Amino acid sequence: MSTPSTAPTRGRRLRRSALGAALVALGLSSLQTAPVQADDPGQPVDIATPAIQALNALVQGLFNSDIVGQTSKVLGGDGETYWLTNHLRSDLVPTTALQDLGLGEAIPNLGLGGGSAGGGVPDDGKRHEYLVVWAGDNNVLDRTGKQLTNLPDVVTPDLLGKGDQIGPDFFAVVDATKGSASYGKVVNTVTVGPLVENEPHHMQYIWHKGNNIFAGGLFTDVTYVLDTSKLPALELKHVNLPTDTLCGSVPDAYWVTKDGSAYGTYMGGPDVPGPCTYSDGTTRIGNGFAGSPGELVRLDENGKTVYEAPATPETAETEQRCDNIPQLAAATCANPHGIQAREDLDTLVTSDYNEPRNIILNPVQAPSSYLRRPTVRTWDISDQDHPKLKAVSFLPDGPRVGKVAHQEEPRAAMETTVTNLPSHKGAFAETMQGGAIYYAPDITAAKPQWREVFDLTTSNKQADPSRNPYGGGSNGGWLQTSLDDKYLYHAVAGRQPSGTDLGSPxxxxKLDIQDLLAAGTDTTCNIDTIEETVNGGAESDCPAVTDILPAPGGPHWGALDNLAVGDDGYFHETKDVKRIAYSNYFVARTGLNGDHRVCLVDVGSDQKLTTDTSFKDETTGDTCIDFDRETWPHGDWGPAKPHSMLFVTADDDIK
Incomplete structure (x- = not known):
């Protein structure tokens, strides 16, 4: 394997030459300003200086002309300005990386060269991979239902501040390059503004070369779209606001198609109660923001709304009980959460979790168990800009009797994942409260046939034999097939102890699904006895446990690392995944707060999982990154809540 050169790339040399020529042409080659230095070389570099602002204003097009210093701004559809601000660590980012951003020695006589302006470490010759984590400020509003009764009705300026007060949400850019001196360190935090209390939630499930990042804010009903091409810095491309998706709210997850556009699940109902007309001209009656029914939104590559598609048919959904608060004339379970697609099959799958207003946004009152949804929806995306609902499938009940109604197997269908290879047409779904994994062998069918193929009672028993293995309420989250379709990954946060219930681990x-997929549409696996919930499916094609990795702290989300360095020294996408990441946080107001850590896991040649103990918190020295820290590159804002993450690299470093 060749080693990448430590010399600047051709692209960097060209940018330096172009900059020098432009400075001469503009009469700026002798421009003098006072040196911009950080008092502490470990603090972020302040590049939002008058000199840089003037340079960006004059040198149009050489760098991103819409970036002032390290702040990128866009005008929202409401006429307001929205922004991202990078806070790069001067003690961790090499000079060559700063040069790509218009900093460092590439700008002569501006007092920005060398270590004094950042780039206090030499280029290590590595092309860097980053873990981009979407995290929320942890503050006084992060309380469960009982605690929310004493909170203020509105966020006023006196509540804004550091510590336990309300601060900015942000993207943490973590060096995920093994062997790097800054491995596991937060090299940049990218704060969003002016909105606070977004409740950062999901991005897309996996990043591919050239993709923007799509990131949702549950509470603010906003989708942020980010350019990753200049990592470790990020740039804001667009904000999709509530007024851009009038028939849906509470954006949850995204799937990016090969052309760079995306689909987004908007779990909540229309912005205002009453009738809402979708892009296809049809109308549904909704019960308002964060209510029902949700919708599927087609977004272009920059996040602008292309099409809003209704997630519920015009008739009521009555096969199983679907409550709505306030009640709707036509009951619906349409609150889409998980989303994945098979473009080669012209099919997209979404799974319904709950009516979010009553469980996430306002958990003070005890909601109905039947707000947790038992449904999975398949969509026709043969015309990608005009998705059409094809089928609504109610997941079948299983042999267990739930301790409460929402712990029956089909309830709270949070996540879905598709198979990947052309020879396979199936998909999986998991139920957060039901504690079950379902499978449909052919999602292109007019009515896909879903069946339970694994119960978390089985893995709970293996993970901790000392406790009651009951699978209901096990709080399963992230569900993802391996890219070679051999294995299925699932993050399980566990059931919290209550009274005599010791909870679950x-x-x-990690499940082996090779026999199940090999059976095609002739699969026989079906969990239909109590014995199978405890010991695994009796049929030969049922998934088998490959490994169970203890993950204290409550894992909810995860991501596959689909990037690997090739013999040419560049990153390439791979189906042979050797590493995954997971985060311990769901939504604080539900009581599933987690311990706010982000961990990396190595996948061995024997397919066993091992926590990467070299991925350490730079403050505590403990394994995994702890987001409950007092200081960040953007200031002393205190603990944060990491929800989702992606493995990403800069455009210049991937082929």
Whole structure:
């Protein structure tokens, strides 16, 4: 394997030459300003200086002309300005990386060269991979239902501040390059503004070369779209606001198609109660923001709304009980959460979790168990800009009797994942409260046939034999097939102890699904006896446990690392995944707060999972990154809540 050169790339040399020529042409080659230095070389570099602002204003097009210093701004559809601000660590980012951003020695006589302006470490000759984590400020509003009764009705300026007060949400850019001196360190935090209390939630499930990042804010009903091409810095491309998706709210997750556009699940109902007309001209009656029914939104590559598609048919959904608060004339379970697609099959799958207003946004009152949804929806995307609902499938009940109604197997269908290879047409779904994994062998069918193929009672028993293995309420989250379709990963946060119930363990589950997929549409696996919930499916094609990795702290989300360095020294996408990441946080107001850590896991040649103990917190020295820290590159804002993450690299470093 060749080693990348430590010399600047051709692209960097060209940018330096172009900059020098432009400075001469503009009469700026002798421009003098006072040196811009950080008092502490470990603090972020302040590049939002008058000199840089003037340079960006004059040198149009050489760098991103819409970036002032390290702040990128866009005008929202409401006429307001929205921004991202990078806070690069001067003690961790090499000079060559700063040069790509218009900093460092590439700008002569501006007092920005060398270590004094950042780039206090030499280029290590590595092309860097980053873990981009979407995290929320942890503050006084992060309380469960009982605690929310004493909170203020509105966020006023006196509540804004550091510590336990309300601060900015942000993207943490973590060096995920093994062997790097800054491995596991937060090299940049990218704060969003002016909105606070977004409740950062999901991005897309996996990043591919050239993709923008799509990131949702549950509470603010906003989708942020980010350019990753100049990592470790990020740039804001667009904000999709509530007024851009009038028939849906509470954006949850995204799937990016090969052309760079995306689909987004908007779990909540229309912005205002009453009738809402979708892009296809049809109308549904909704019960308002964060209510029902949700919708599927087609977004262009920059996040602008292309099409709003209704997630519920015009008739009521009555096969199983679907409550709505306030009640709707036509009951619906349409609150889409998980989303994945098979473009080669012209099919997209979404899974319904709950009516979010009553469980996430306002958990003060005890909601109905039947707000947790038992449904999975398939969509026709043969015309990608005009998705059409094809089928609504109610997941079948299983042999267990739930301790409460929402712990029956089909309830709270949070996540879905598709198979990847052309020879396979199936998909999986998991139920957060039901504690079950379902499978449909052919999602292109007019009515896909879903069946339970694994119960978390089985893995709970193996993870901790000392506790009641009951799978209901095990709080399963992230569900993802391996890219070669051999394995299925599942993050399980565990059931919290209550009274005499000791709760259930938290872990990362890995299942072997090769026999199940090989059976095609002739699969026989079906969990239909109590014995099978405890010991695994009796049929030969049922998934088998490959490994269970203890993951204390409550893992909810995860991501596959689909990037690997090739013999040419560049990153390439791979189906042979050797590493995954997971985060311990769901939504604080539900009581599933987690311990706010982000961990990396190595996948061995024997397919066993091992926590990467070299991925350490730079403050505590403990394994995994702890987001409950007092100081960040953007200031002393205190603990944060990491929800989702992606493995990403800069455009110049991937082929």
């Amino acid at each position: 938290s872990y990362i589950l």
